[in-house]
Amino acid sequence: MPLAGPFPLMEYQDRCRRVQTAMVESGLAALLLTSEPDVRYVSGFLTRFWESPTRPWFVILPASGKPVAIIPAIGAPLMARGWIEDIRTWDAPDYRDDGVSLLTEALRALVPPGGRIGVPIGRESVMRMPLADWDRVRANLGDRGCEDASDLLRRLQGRKSAAEIALIREACAIGGRAFDRVPDILRPGVTLSEVFRRFQILLLEEGADWVSYLAGGAGPGGYGDVISPADARPLRQGDLLMLDTGAVRQGYFCDFDRNWSLGPASAELREAHRVLHDVTEAAFDVARPGATARDLHAAMAPILTARAGAPVPGRLGHGLGMRLTEPPSLIPDDDTELVPGMVLTLEPSLPLGPGRMMVHEENIVIGAGGAEWLTPRAPRDLPELGWRD
Amino acid sequence: MPLAGPFPLMEYQDRCRRVQTAMVESGLAALLLTSEPDVRYVSGFLTRFWESPTRPWFVILPASGKPVAIIPAIGAPLMARGWIEDIRTWDAPDYRDDGVSLLTEALRALVPPGGRIGVPIGRESVMRMPLADWDRVRANLGDRGCEDASDLLRRLQGRKSAAEIALIREACAIGGRAFDRVPDILRPGVTLSEVFRRFQILLLEEGADWVSYLAGGAGPGGYGDVISPADARPLRQGDLLMLDTGAVRQGYFCDFDRNWSLGPASAELREAHRVLHDVTEAAFDVARPGATARDLHAAMAPILTARAGAPVPGRLGHGLGMRLTEPPSLIPDDDTELVPGMVLTLEPSLPLGPGRMMVHEENIVIGAGGAEWLTPRAPRDLPELGWRD
Known part of the structure; x- marks a missing residue:
């Protein structure tokens, strides 16, 4: 029977070999992984069951050999369809011992006394288990030390394989097809809330497995922010509408947006859209192996500052893959x-006035010779939709 | 302008008053909240932006007075549309200080020396911030102590308000209408993967804001597990199909399932479905104020054991609300x-044979005189759908 999930065995063997090489260089005897993407990265364990916060899940990757899964029994059949053979389970939730003894015992056996255990506790990490339980584990590790492994994982997870890039590309294509159909769901009187609902339907129709993220905004001459849930205000002529999606295909995200003017756009909006487009072009042009994240910011920020009249705060893009x-x-x-294989979003925004902004976002992958668009490129000119209130 | 979100001001005032009363009883000077549902519970801050793991979010609830939000600047406009007035922001991500100083300073000001800070670190909790940053905060709290506040929060969050129950009831009704339409999306040759996609569309069409969870299974005479993602195997006559959804309405979940036989069902499946139905009835009958979670398990387990010939492992239901x-x-x-206001799922399962099981799940709310179904009740007899391969 083939492995569950989108990848062949070799994908996981490669990942673990690279991680283990870095572990040996860092002197780590084992990694302890508790978060959904970290566990999935080495095991292939893909399930929406993480939505339930009840149960912790653990995977230990020793410096050599295959990972060891220590998980609630309910996950054993799915984990067994992956490549991990050593699967230890307990009947969770267990109020007396919710995996703590199993985890402690495994760490003590896999890590020699005095050995060091890598745990992602740095930037952008979450320890996905009750802290009180983690304290119990740590108290029983003897002189084994725990240290941050966030940098190590970030570096390796950031360099996507061809198979991973193919899935992100697929997610981007799904998003692109759904964006193309947005004019079909815009009818006079429709609310942003209804647009959000219908756009998620479009994403599913176009092949998304699920829609983990949808943001957006709409308002006269610009939207106020980009993280609020949709409201029940009917869209109106003169609104700038933006939708920003994180649709998922086999566990991999796209993350990009599109803007539309409902009816003719003001000169201000048309110009802002062109500026944002040019800003992403500027970043694209410098995005190649050897350049840094800072260089991309430096390519974008001055154009935004010149247009806005003052520095625009906030980041201008980020990595993308197993996480939004x-x-x-x-x-x-x-x-x-x-480095080649790195997938990034370019996400500049412009303040337009009190409570009004415009954001644009595209996704790229770094190749040996430069960047490549993963998203179908937005037009430089803001699309103006026929609209009558 | 009304508060963002589904509730009036009084909902949050009531919640905080109840939490603060319990804090005073426990001698806690403040609560530190970092997880999505905990932050939302006291602030009303509802956004899908939590899908991004980059930024931590903090709310401190002092033993008296309003909560204090310490959040990335990108969230300030939405938070300001809620009832919290004291909103402190930083431009995240900040690699030198990602909210650590702001959080430390606020805790030192709101909690007197020697005071105790409640933090959810017990069962089903996650500290949603990098552990290395939390260690930095703790190292600068002087003689202020941190202790587990999971029990306190669980007790109060478990007793839903009428407004919360109304939203869960709405989510259940949405799920029920979508389940009623499932026969429309079952066509010969359709794969489980396609059924998952189309069922999510049905949920959105019926009014779900988003679909945070969908599980299910299909197989001849039963499915193998209930957490695997859908596969590309075409459904076949003789399959038992199950879909289990956590659809969300204004931040509140339903969590229930339905089973169908594709074509005529075997006597075994028909009987198993009736047994599971009777098991939920047995729990429903004893579900009233004063009974315990253990009592509900005790009402269900013997019926399952009698049918299965051995004890059936795993829990037989759980709480439901802001989380799946x-x-x-x-x-x-x-x-x-x-207690009145508690919302529960009843979720018994039966092993049928190697790799074959059946699960049934409904949602109830505890009232003063007993339980009430929130989900439209599944029929006792397994629905048999006309089906030809």
Whole structure:
């Protein structure tokens, strides 16, 4: 029977070999992984069951050999369809011992006394288990030390394989086809809330497995923010509408947006859209191996500052893959060097006035010779839709 | 302008008053909240932006007065549309100080020296911030102590308000209407993967804001597990199909399932479905204030054991609300007393043979005089759909 999930065995063997090489260089005897993407990265364990916060899940990757899964029994059949053979389970939730003894015992056996255990506790990480339980585990590790493994994982997970890039490309294509159909769901009187609902339907119709993220906004001459849920205000002529999606295909995200003017656009909006387009072009042009996340920010920020009249705060893009957002961040402080296989979003925004902004976002992948668009490129000119209130 | 979100101001005032009363009883000077549902519970902050793991979000609830939000600047406009006035922001991500100083300073100001800070670190909790940053905060709190506040929050969040129950009831009704339409999306040759996609569309069409969870299974005479993603195998006559959804309405979940036989069902499947139905009835009958989670398990387990010939492992239901799964767990070790306003799932399963099982799930709310179904009740007899391969 083939492995569950989109990848062949070799994908996981390669990943673990690269991680283990880095572990040996860092002197780590084992990695302890608890988050959905980290567990999935080494095991292939893909399930929406993580939505339930009840149960913790653990995978230990020793410096050599295959990973060891220590998981609730309910996950054993799916984990067994992957490549991991050593699967230890308990009947969770267990109020007396919710995997703590199993995890402690495994760490003590896999890590020699005095050995060091890598745990992602740095930037953008979450320890997905009750902290009180983690304290119990740590108290029983003897002189084994725990240290941050976020950098190590970020570096390796950031360099996507061809198979991973193919899935992100597929997610982007799905998003692109759904965006193309947005004019079909815009009818006079429709609310942003209804547009959100119908756009998710379009994404599913076009092949998304699920829609983990949808944001957007609409307002006269610009939207106020980009993280609020949709409201019940009917769209109106003169609105700038934006939809920004994180649709998922076999566990991999796209993350890009599109803007539309409902009816003729003002000169201000038309110009802002062209500026944002040019900003992404500027970043695209410098995005190649050897450039840094900071360089991409530096290519974009001055154009935004010139247009806005003052520095525009916030990051201007980020990594993308198994998570909606991944390292690096396109900010002045991020000196991550771009390498082939890195997938990034370019996401500049412009303030237009009080409570009015415009954001544009595209996805790229770094190749040996430069960047490539993963998203179908938005037009430079803001699309103006026929609209009558 | 009314508050963003589904509730009036009084909902949050009531919640915080109840939490603060419990805090005073426990001698806690403040609560530190970092997870999506905990933050939303006291602030009303509802956004899908939590899907991005990059940024931490903090809310401190002092023992008296309003909560204080310490959040990335990108969230300020939405938070300001809620009832919280004291909103402190930083431009995240900030690699030098990602909210650590702001959080530390606020805790030091709101909690007197020697005071105690409640943090959910117990069962079903996750500290949603990098552990290395939390260690930095703790190291600068002087003699202020941190202790687990999971029980306190669980107890209060478990007793839903009428407005919360109305939203869960709405989510259940949406799920029920979508389940009623499932026969429309079953065509010969359709794969489970396609059924998952189309069922999510049905949920959106029926009014779900988004679909955070969908599980299910299909197989001859039963499915193998209930957490695997859908596969590309075409459904066949003789399959038992199950779909289990966590659709969301204004931030509140339903969580229930339905089973169908594709074509005539075997006597075994028909009987198993009736048994599971009777098991949920048995739990429903004892579900009233004063009974415990353990009592509900005790009402269900013997019927399952009698049918299966051996004890059936796993919990038989759980709490439901702002999360797909919440405390309590219907297991022998959970002595949580049921109180009016508690929303529960009843979720018995039966092993049928190697790689074959059946699960049934409904949602109830505890009232003063007993339980009430929130889900439209599944029929006792397994629905048999006309089907030709």
